Amino acid sequence: MSCEVGALSESLPPELVVGFLREQIAKHRDRSPKLTDGAVTFAVTAKNGLTDYFTLFITASDVALEQGAAPIDYEGPVVTLFGSAAAIAGITRATTADGIDVLGDRTLLKAVARCLGKGASMFAVRAKK
Amino acid sequence: MTELAKVPPQLWRVVSEIVDASVASQHFGKLSPTAVTELKARIKDDFDAGEVGLGIQKLLNATPTRRARRAVADLLDSALVSLGVDTAAAAANWQVVLEQLSKAPGLDGLGAPNLRASPIRDAFRGISIRFDQDVRSKLRLTSLELARLDAALKKAAGSEQPITSLQALEKKLEVSKLPDATLMGFVSGYRKGEAWTDLIRIYEAAPADFRRHPSAIREYALALLQTGHADRAHDALRAAVEAGDRSTGTLGLFGRVLKDRYDAAKAAGDEGAKKYLSGAARTYTSAFRRAPSELYPGVALPVLLEERGNLSEAKRVARLIFTNAERRASFGERHYWDAAAALEMALVLEQPGDAKKWLGRALDSESERWMRKSTITNLTRLEGVRQAAKLPTTAIRAAIEALTEASGVPSYSGHDNSRSQQLSNVLNTTYRMGGRTAKWLSGNYSYEGIAHDVRVTPADVAYFDRVLSASGISKLRNPLQASAAMDQLIRAQFNTVEMENRKSPLHQRYDRVMPGLAKLMAATASNSQTNVSADWINRLADCRQHAPAKLLLWEAWKTGRTDSLLNQIDAADHSGDSAKLAKLKLELSALNAWELRIMDAEIVDAKSGQPIEEHTMTLLVRRKGAAPGEAMGELDELRLADSFYQTVFALGQGVVTPSTKDGRLWIDVPTKGSDGRAIAIRPAPYSFDRAAPSVDFGQLDFRGLQVASPGWEKGISVQGIDLKYLHDFAARPSTNDGPLA
Numbered sequence A: 001m002s003c004e005v006g007a008l009s010e011s012l013p014p015e016l017v018v019g020f021l022r023e024q025i026a027k028h029r030d031r032s033p034k035l036t037d038g039a040v041t042f043a044v045t046a047k048n049g050l051t052d053y054f055t056l057f058i059t060a061s062d063v064a065l066e067q068g069a070a071p072i073d074y075e076g077p078v079v080t081l082f083g084s085a086a087a088i089a090g091i092t093r094a095t096t097a098d099g100i101d102v103l104g105d106r107t108l109l110k111a112v113a114r115c116l117g118k119g120a121s122m123f124a125v126r127a128k129k
Numbered sequence B: 001m002t003e004l005a006k007v008p009p010q011l012w013r014v015v016s017e018i019v020d021a022s023v024a025s026q027h028f029g030k031l032s033p034t035a036v037t038e039l040k041a042r043i044k045d046d047f048d049a050g051e052v053g054l055g056i057q058k059l060l061n062a063t064p065t066r067r068a069r070r071a072v073a074d075l076l077d078s079a080l081v082s083l084g085v086d087t088a089a090a091a092a093n094w095q096v097v098l099e100q101l102s103k104a105p106g107l108d109g110l111g112a113p114n115l116r117a118s119p120i121r122d123a124f125r126g127i128s129i130r131f132d133q134d135v136r137s138k139l140r141l142t143s144l145e146l147a148r149l150d151a152a153l154k155k156a157a158g159s160e161q162p163i164t165s166l167q168a169l170e171k172k173l174e175v176s177k178l179p180d181a182t183l184m185g186f187v188s189g190y191r192k193g194e195a196w197t198d199l200i201r202i203y204e205a206a207p208a209d210f211r212r213h214p215s216a217i218r219e220y221a222l223a224l225l226q227t228g229h230a231d232r233a234h235d236a237l238r239a240a241v242e243a244g245d246r247s248t249g250t251l252g253l254f255g256r257v258l259k260d261r262y263d264a265a266k267a268a269g270d271e272g273a274k275k276y277l278s279g280a281a282r283t284y285t286s287a288f289r290r291a292p293s294e295l296y297p298g299v300a301l302p303v304l305l306e307e308r309g310n311l312s313e314a315k316r317v318a319r320l321i322f323t324n325a326e327r328r329a330s331f332g333e334r335h336y337w338d339a340a341a342a343l344e345m346a347l348v349l350e351q352p353g354d355a356k357k358w359l360g361r362a363l364d365s366e367s368e369r370w371m372r373k374s375t376i377t378n379l380t381r382l383e384g385v386r387q388a389a390k391l392p393t394t395a396i397r398a399a400i401e402a403l404t405e406a407s408g409v410p411s412y413s414g415h416d417n418s419r420s421q422q423l424s425n426v427l428n429t430t431y432r433m434g435g436r437t438a439k440w441l442s443g444n445y446s447y448e449g450i451a452h453d454v455r456v457t458p459a460d461v462a463y464f465d466r467v468l469s470a471s472g473i474s475k476l477r478n479p480l481q482a483s484a485a486m487d488q489l490i491r492a493q494f495n496t497v498e499m500e501n502r503k504s505p506l507h508q509r510y511d512r513v514m515p516g517l518a519k520l521m522a523a524t525a526s527n528s529q530t531n532v533s534a535d536w537i538n539r540l541a542d543c544r545q546h547a548p549a550k551l552l553l554w555e556a557w558k559t560g561r562t563d564s565l566l567n568q569i570d571a572a573d574h575s576g577d578s579a580k581l582a583k584l585k586l587e588l589s590a591l592n593a594w595e596l597r598i599m600d601a602e603i604v605d606a607k608s609g610q611p612i613e614e615h616t617m618t619l620l621v622r623r624k625g626a627a628p629g630e631a632m633g634e635l636d637e638l639r640l641a642d643s644f645y646q647t648v649f650a651l652g653q654g655v656v657t658p659s660t661k662d663g664r665l666w667i668d669v670p671t672k673g674s675d676g677r678a679i680a681i682r683p684a685p686y687s688f689d690r691a692a693p694s695v696d697f698g699q700l701d702f703r704g705l706q707v708a709s710p711g712w713e714k715g716i717s718v719q720g721i722d723l724k725y726l727h728d729f730a731a732r733p734s735t736n737d738g739p740l741a
Helices: A014-031 A085-091 A106-115 B009-024 B033-048 B052-061 B066-082 B087-092 B094-103 B119-124 B133-157 B162-172 B180-192 B196-205 B214-226 B230-242 B248-267 B273-290 B298-308 B311-329 B336-348 B352-363 B369-388 B394-405 B421-428 B458-471 B479-494 B505-520 B532-538 B543-575 B578-592 B724-731
Strands: A038-045 A051-058 A063-067 A078-084 A101-104 B440-442 B454-456 B594-605 B611-623 B635-640 B658-661 B664-672 B678-683 B700-702 B705-708
Touching: A014 A038, A014 A051, A014 A063, A014 A085, A014 A106, A038 A085, A038 A106, A038 B133, A051 B133, A078 A085, A078 A106, A078 B133, A101 A106, B009 B033, B009 B052, B009 B066, B033 B052, B052 B066, B052 B094, B066 B087, B066 B119, B087 B094, B119 B133, B119 B700, B119 B705, B119 B724, B133 B162, B133 B180, B162 B180, B162 B196, B180 B196, B180 B214, B196 B214, B214 B230, B214 B248, B230 B248, B248 B273, B248 B298, B273 B298, B298 B311, B298 B336, B298 B369, B311 B336, B311 B352, B311 B543, B311 B578, B336 B352, B336 B369, B336 B394, B352 B394, B369 B394, B421 B611, B421 B635, B421 B658, B454 B458, B454 B532, B454 B543, B458 B479, B458 B532, B458 B543, B479 B543, B479 B611, B505 B724, B532 B543, B532 B700, B543 B578, B543 B594, B543 B611
Parallel strands: A038 A078
Antiparallel strands: A038 A051, A051 A063, A078 A101, B440 B454, B594 B611, B594 B678, B611 B635, B658 B664, B664 B678, B700 B705
16 A cells, blocks of 8 residues: 655756655654654755755654755664655656665665655665665 | 785876876976886886885985975875875885775775765876776765765754854764864864864864864964963964965964063063064064055054064054055945054054044944954054053044944945946946955856856965966056956966857867766755866866956956055155155056956847847956045946957957946947847846855865865966866766666
């Protein structure tokens, strides 16, 4: 059973795409009861070549979106996804998430992927513990 | 006997490339190709025998001068660090390092990146690195780690208890492995919170490279002073000065240490106190003579000279500083330091009318408490000296009291309101940088996908000084001749004749390489700046690189000319040649009236107003002269002075008349476009001064990545570097967004 995932235009600014992911995680976190702590950083490369960092900080009560990478002194589980804006938007369209390189905590990623419904393909790219 | 570790091939490759780079930079003097081959063979023999230290010694011994030796040693340091070699450990025991290198060859694997190293950094120092997928992966991970460090630092510095947060963060990190920019972030954070002992601790734990940065040494010395360690501050600054740092900042602080020592010794009744006073005066004089167009630290000099009994010299220096302060104030920007310097000098010179005028200006300029406190300290010193000599001090006391009660909030905003509408129209839609406040960044932001915020630091000014001197332009006296010569130099550097044609192979390559570089270096929107010198060294440029390069050359030329004229004025004053003095002052005013400014413009069809092209260009603005110290509020002449478009569009020279159309500045161009259409220039909607203070400390940044640490401005060739390998890699389609694995 998957989460409800809406279609997003690739032309949307990355912060809106990541904001949408935040909503999905917040809405469907009951499907991943273990998802109580973590930071998911999206390193989004825009068409102009610039990389922007956005981080979803997940706590028991909230999923907060902040601009910037997870700070180096953040002590919870961390996942970083490197990808183009189009590939990151692709996650939300339930297509395979080719072109996304994933580094970080396997357990956290699995839990996030479950929340995103079709995110399993993203998980298949590469996860490092 | 234990078996010696084999020298890894990547170490030999790097050393071999250092030999090539050093030959190209003439660090070995004139060396024949045969001699180069022989040198390489001798080093290789040592490497093959496992004697790395001996081989490296042979490399360094091949340099004929101490300076060349240092340049080659710097290259070597940089290259070794990029391979992951701990240079301090290597100096002690190469065998351990070789074993580590053999187990984990530098560019393989995606482990934690070494944040003090970067292949791009070495590319910018003239060492060719073979760029491959691993290099890209490493750069991306480095970029992520830097972004994480940056986020942690910002979070700590912006917290409610910044010092506690910074201390906690510092404990979690290994200070000896932090990159320079992060270390400087800590130093700045501790300074802002006046956490002097923390500042001293982190400086002393930082790597030796960082501890050699002039700005880091200055911060350290300041912290030592604040904690009562004047002797150690003195030693640190003296070592910096002896190592060749003659910057006004370092000399000014060193002068202050000596001045404080004099005060302490005098208060203690020490008979040797006067030697500190002489030392302080000598240091301040050295800084002042080096850059008379600057106000700091020369402004402290006249009072010290008077205290020493050199009355005529004190007056002479004060007259020169007063002339310079009036010159600086004539732009009408109402900077506090200009007014305060003129006030102090007027009081030294006992010119009550001028003192009253400049006190009024100082009170009506935006200032912070510490700024006014600095002026009050100088004036209190002057008051003490005059009281000791039984001279009147009423005017000095009045100024001290007025400044003590001042709020620092001016009655106007920004600048004198005496500016004409025509001049305002030009100034409001153009900008300049690097002149009066070097640490600014600005530029044509995010145009057609390539962000181009341009950094300018004092190191850039030093580098462009070298470029200017090497070209011979610094000897030219006429602004228009100098501008034309700069165009010639820039166009040769960037091959502009070909770049003007957007369909030329070179322009096509530019279009592929520049976005590729941004991707390769994983620049972010908030950290995508490039640096005017990095662009010059890169030698690949469209109008966005041409305009800042011209501005820096212009500022270097104008500053050099101003310094030269001020020194001549001083000499004429000293010899009592009043006719020559008056002539030189007129020449200074005429030079001062010229400014080079950048406009983010639209080239439009003059009849229909339809845009033809967006363009970043330079214009020469001449203001009408005004009485000394008064603002030049009228536009006298506006000239095209573009170094990029001189063939496709004739924007290189010619007087133009600014007008207004639909509320926007409009400039008709006297010559037609290449298709025969009449063209005009108007500012793009985003053309305004976006200059902002930056936290640069002289490092060279390129597309969001630090490619060199302070000191680069003395070593990198003024012609730039052949970065073909880097450009080829950035131009490859495979640098797009494919998976890393």
